[in-house]
Amino acid sequence: MEHIPILRMGPFLLVTIQVDMHDQLAMTLQDDLTNRISETGAKGVLIDISSLEMVDSFIGRMIGNIAGMSRVLDANTVVVGMQPAVAITLVELGLSLKGVKTALNVEKGMELLRKSLTESDIEEVGLDREETRNHGLTVCH
C-alpha cells in the first residue's frame, strides 16, 4: 500500500506532502500519523503542504482530524507552507481550518512546536533544548 513518509526529528514528527493526494492516501496518512504519535510519544506534528496545489474539503477534513487526534494524544499540530492561491480558495470554499495552528514555513512551524514544549516534555524525551534543535532526522517509514 502507498504511504506518505513520516520523519522523526527529536520529539517531533514531520510530514511533507509532495504528491497529489487521493482520498485513500489521505486516510492512510491520518492513520499512520496517529499510530506514530502513539508509538513514539511525539509532542508535535509538522505538516508541510507547500507542494500541495489544492486543498479541498476532504483534505481540509483530514488536516482537522489529524490536529484533533494529536491533541487528544498530547501532541500539537502545525500546518506550514500553504500557497496563497490555496488559502484564497480554501476560505472561499467555506473552510477556515479552525483549531489548526499554521505557520508560513517549516522554520517558523518548528519554532512554534519548540515553544509549545514544556519542561516535563523535554525531560520525558530526554533531550535538552539545544539537542532538540539539532537532532538528526530519523525515517520512520
Add this chain to the structure above:
Amino acid sequence: MTVRKQEIMALRSVIDVSAARQKVRSWATELRFSIVDQTKIVTAASELARNTLIYGKGGTMRLEALESNAKRGLRLIFEDQGPGIPDISQALQDGFTTGGGLGMGLGGSKRLVSEFEIDSKPGEGTRIAVTKWC
C-alpha cells in the same frame, strides 16, 4: 460561444478523481488562467468529481475549452446515473451532508466558479455543469 476542444473521462475510483484534478489543472494552465483561478476550478472539480463517485456511484466528467467574445473559459460537466438529489436547495446549503463529509462540496464549488447549473431526477441521476471564465 465556441467549444475549442473537448474530452470526456470516467470517474470510477479515487484514482480517477485525482486524474480529473490533474487534467483540469493542465487545461486551465493551457487556457492561461491565473494561478488563483486555476486553483479554484481544480478545487471545484475535485469536490464535484468526488460527489459523482460517492453519491452518484460513479459517472463521467466532460471538459470543454470555451471561447466567447475573446473571453476564455473552461466548462466541466459531471454526469451520473445514480440515485439523484431529492432536495437540491438543501444539498446546496453549507454543512448539509448525507455522506459523513463536511457538507461544503456543492455550495462551496458554486462559490468557486462563474456559472453553476444543476439538474437531478430521483432515480435517474445528476448532471452538474460549471464554467469558469477568465
